[in-house]
Each structure stands twice: as C-alpha cells, then as structure tokens.
C-alpha cells in the first residue's frame with residue numbers, strides 16, 4: 001500500500017481483548033473476511049497483543065492467548081491482502097497482566113507506593129525494561145507478517161505520575177532531584193514532572209517506531225491520541241504518519257471540535273468509534289442514525305472513520321460478529337461511500353479558535369489548575385467552540401504550529417490563553433495591525449512564562465486595557481450592555497459562575513482599567529461573598545447582584561486597521577459549567593458586532609452544524625442536523641430541517657449543486673450570493689462552483 005492513508009475512509013478496528021481462562025476462542029477467519037468484504041471495509045486495525053498481555057500470533061517471546069488455535073495474523077493477512085484491505089497491526093503497549101505477574105518491578109507505581117491499574121488491567125511503566133520486550137514483539141510482527149502499518153495503543157505513563165524505581169533513577173539522573181510526591185506542590189518542579197512524563201513517552205514511542213520503520217520503511221505508523229488535546233504532546237505526534245483520536249457517542253460536539261483541530265495538522269486523521277452504546281467492550285450496538293451522524297462528522301471534516309467491532313469468543317453466539325453490528329456498519333459504510341466525494345480535507349478560513357500546548361502545560365503545572373488541568377483547560381476551549389457550533393458558525397481550531405495561518409482568517413479567538421510567547425504575541429499583533437479581528441477572553445496574554453501576572457505589555461496595549469486586580473468575589477454579574485451587543489438578552493444582570501456555590505472558584509473575574517478601549521458592558525459585584533459552610537449565604541445558591549463596578553466586562557479597541565474585543569470574565573469555562581443561554585447569546589452578539597461582514601452566514605436551527613470546506617475552486621457547505629433523542633443523547637431518528645438560509649462571499653459562483661446532483665437557485669447581491677437550501681433530512685451538502 002502506498003502512503004496515502006487519507007483516501008481510505010472505511011476503516012475497522014478489531015478490538016479483541018480476550019482472557020486466558022477462556023477454553024476456546026472461536027474465529028472463523030474465512031467468514032470473518034467475507035463479513036469485512038460485505039461491509040466494504042478498506043482498512044483493518046487487527047489485534048496482535050491485547051490489554052491482558054497475551055498475543056494473537058505465534059510469538060517467540062510472548063505468550064499466545066490460550067484459547068486460540070493457530071496464528072490469527074498468519075491466517076488473516078493473506079486473505080485481507082487478497083481482498084485489498086490494508087492491514088494495520090494493533091499493539092497494546094503498557095497494559096499487561098501477563099508480564100506484570102512475571103516482572104512486578106515493571107509495574108507503574110503511584111505516589112502512595114501502590115501499583116497502578118488502568119481500568120481493569122495492570123499498567124507497566126514505559127521507563128522499565130518493558131521497552132525491550134515491546135521492541136522485540138513489534139519487530140516480530142513487522143518482519144514476519146505482511147502488515148501495512150503499526151498502531152500502538154495505551155502508550156501512557158501513569159496519569160498522576162509514576163514513582164517506580166526506574167523513574168526514580170532516571171529522574172534523579174536527569175534533574176539531579178529526588179522524585180517524591182511533594183514535587184507536585186510547586187509549579188516549577190511540577191512542570192519538571194510533567195516534562196519527565198512527556199519525554200519518557202516520547203523516547204519510548206520513538207524507539208519502538210524507529211525499530212519498526214527500520215525493518216519496513218514503507219510502514220504506516222500511528223498511535224492512539226496522536227493529535228489529541230488531552231495529551232497535548234505535539235512533539236511526538238509530529239512523528240506519526242496519521243493522527244488518531246477516539247470519538248464516543250453521544251459526544252458529537254467534542255468530536256467536531258477535535259476534527260476541526262486535527263484537519264489542520266497537515267496529515268490524515270481517523271476518529272475511532274466504538275460500535276457500542278457506551279464504550280469498548282459493551283456488547284451492544286448504537287442506533288444506525290447515531291453511527292451515520294458520527295461518520296458524517298468524521299468525513300465532512302476531512303477525516304476517516306474507524307469503527308470498533310469484535311466477535312463473541314465462544315458460547316451460543318460465538319465465532320462471529322453479531323448480525324446487528326454488521327448491518328449497522330454496512331449501512332454506515334454505504335453512506336460513507338455516498339458522501340466521500342463531497343468531503344475534501346481543507347477548510348475555508350473564516351473563524352479560528354487558538355489553542356496553545358505551551359499555555360496548557362504552564363497552566364497544568366500551576367496550583368490554580370488543581371491536579372487535572374486537561375479537563376479544566378479543555379472546558380474553556382470546548383465552552384467557546386460549543387457556542388460557535390450552536391451559532392451555526394464555521395471555525396477551525398489552530399495550534400501554535402499553525403500560527404502563520406491566522407492571517408487568512410476573519411476572526412481569531414483566544415479563549416483564556418494566559419501565556420503567549422513573544423513570537424506568538426508578535427504574530428497576533430501584526431495580524432490585528434493589518435486589519436484582523438481578535439476576540440480575547442479572561443487572562444489571555446496576562447501571564448509571563450512563570451505564570452505571574454504582567455499588568456501592562458505590548459499585548460495589553462493591543463487589548464487597550466491595563467490589569468488592576470482580580471475581583472475579590474467568586475462570582476460576578478454582567479450588566480449595562482451597549483445596544484450593539486444586547487440583542488436577545490433579558491434585562492437582568494447575567495450571572496458568571498464557573499463552579500457550584502459551595503465550591504472554591506479558580507477563576508475570579510479580572511478588574512481592568514480601560515486605556516484606549518471602549519467599554520461595552522460592566523462587571524457587577526454580588527452583595528456578599530457567600531460562605532455556605534458558615535451559614536453565610538442569601539437564599540440557597542449564589543449571592544444576588546449588588547453594586548455595578550466601574551470595571552468593564554467587555555471592551556472594544558481599535559488597533560491599526562483591526563479591532564480587538566476583550567472579555568474580562570471566564571466565558572468558556574463558565575459556559576461549560578452553566579450552559580447559560582444568555583452567555584451563549586452574548587458571545588454570538590459580540591462576534592456579530594466584531595465581524596458584521598463575514599464571508600459566510602447561515603441561518604438555521606441551532607441543531608445544524610455548519611462546516612465549509614474546499615478543493616481547488618470548489619467550496620462545499622456541509623449542514624448536519626444533530627438532534628439527539630432528549631433522554632438518551634443518541635440520534636435515534638433521521639429528522640427533517642427546513643428554512644436554512646445562506647449567504648456566501650466567494651470570487652466566482654456559477655452553480656450550486658446538492659448531494660443528489662440537483663442544482664439550486666441563488667441570488668447575486670453586491671456582497672456575494674444568497675440562497676435557500678431546500679428542506680432536507682439530517683444532512684445536506686451544497687457544492688459551490
């Protein structure tokens with residue numbers, strides 16, 4: 001197979017983790033391959049070594065799963081090749097109950113000295129001699145079988161730090177510092193611990209991949225979470241041939257947000273979807289409408305879908321894929337085939353949300369972040385992006401490595417990106433000077449690289465404000481909105497609360513002074529700072545609004561030929577927590593005010609996700625109606641939509657074509673073209689030539 005994995009859209013993952021106590025594990029390989037053929041799979045990620053630690057091929061060094069007769073890889077590979085299915089070897093790296101029993105000293109150890117279990121399996125440490133075993137097994141697989149690729153799963157260090165003997169020794173050598181749980185309490189040493197975990201994972205993956213590629217240079221190499229915000233390990237991810245992240249039902253919005261980042265990394269990506277209702281190993285199947293929605297999301301953002309499936313190992317249903325699973329995948333792949341010609345990989349730049357790995361790492365090591373920033377930082381990003389999705393706005397998520405692309409965008413958003421390196425600041429300032437529109441929230445640009453507040457800088461001049469202090473209150477209200485941003489808001493101070501009333505807030509609003517910026521709304525202090533533990537609260541939950549401050553909540557600043565809108569409250573994190581419709585409306589109003597003449601405007605129900613892609617001179621406007629059943633979250637039916645009105649500004653527009661091939665009318669205006677999309681069910685795409 002050539003190195004063009006992006007063109008293979010219909011992928012399957014045989015995620016087959018079976019224990020040794022099963023007397024018999026049945027797989028009829030010929031039937032299985034016939035099923036793959038019937039489903040029209042183009043790619044199979046196939047189990048070679050499971051979470052239990054056992055193998056599915058005849059390993060000279062490892063132990064084969066006891067109930068399996070023969071060598072699954074040897075039997076399957078030629079059959080798959082014959083049917084032109086790409087074969088990718090799945091290898092589970094750090095979970096291994098078998099080797100854990102043999103080598104207790106390879107186990108990952110937590111800060112209390114206990115061995116680490118990842119879900120239901122023993123987790124081994126990447127810094128232990130495990131790496132030699134993995135290298136040897138991977139070498140066996142790649143040299144003895146005709147595989148096209150290698151895909152590593154569970155390439156993780158223990159989540160809250162590993163304190164095993166191998167890590168102790170290495171940490172001491174590298175930093176001349178003793179590795180103890182106390183290290184987490186200080187920002188500087190905590191960031192060393194994080195760096196240590198990151199470098200350990202980097203070295204491990206690189207060593208294994210180098211070994212595999214040396215044996216077979218054409219090998220496609222990837223791993224789970226390559227390109228994932230949660231991992232935030234951009235250095236090692238650069239070495240992957242393709243990105244892979246998980247996408248679980250019913251987290252449709254998270255899937256879209258991830259895809260909008262992945263498509264900008266300059267390599268193909270896949271999203272792996274369990275076939276089940278909940279997660280891997282559920283023995284259920286999701287509704288066909290749900291799977292089709294998720295497949296459409298993968299495709300329309302330029303990626304591939306990779307769907308999990310297994311055979312029941314034994315018993316009355318043993319040896320085959322459940323017919324219900326096979327049929328659901330088959331219909332989904334039929335759909336994938338139908339839409340794939342309309343799904344190019346490049347986005348039309350309109351709105352960009354900036355994501356910074358460097359900032360995330362810094363926040364992650366600070367005391368503010370508690371111990372689990374990944375969740376906190378992503379709440380901010382996801383909060384912003386979910387509002388954009390609900391507002392029918394098209395956007396990309398760009399990382400630091402794509403910073404030079406910002407000049408193509410109409411609006412760039414910086415959701416609480418506290419630390420911006422001088423280079424990134426320079427790029428952003430230039431972007432605004434040349435006429436760009438920037439929207440920044442909360443502590444964006446207010447931190448130095450030690451996480452200390454910088455009250456005034458070139459960047460704060462760009463915002464047009466100066467730092468004064470944090471609000472002394474955990475919550476705030478917003479009021480006195482300028483009429484341009486007040487549309488649809490009720491006349492009541494709007495609550496900003498990012499945690500439960502009796503929980504400590506980590507994000508007090510920022511009191512800034514306007515330098516050159518004009519205030520568009522003001523912060524309101526609550527009557528009291530509640531203390532529920534000590535019986536000091538008004539009514540049940542939050543304190544009511546008290547005093548309107550002179551501190552702006554929203555400002556607008558003209559800078560060069562551009563504009564900067566600044567929000568002094570933590571909008572993204574608050575929206576993730578409260579889901580306040582008013583904060584959603586407020587952000588959408590701000591964006592409309594900042595960028596009234598966008599090249600794309602879609603008026604549709606909030607359930608319709610909007611995405612604009614391009615290939616050559618053609619643009620593709622995707623409209624996906626995600627309207628899950630109200631109690632389950634699953635898309636259980638195909639639902640009709642009507643009344644979608646669009647405006648597009650594009651150099652040349654000659655014709656508009658729907659997915660069915662039907663042409664639709666449009667009206668030329670001075671600014672662009674306007675058209676109505678005929679009513680559709682769940683999904684429509686308009687090709688604009």
Ligand SMILES: [Zn+2]
Pocket residue numbers: 107108109125126127128162163164165166167168
């Ligand atoms: Zn360790």
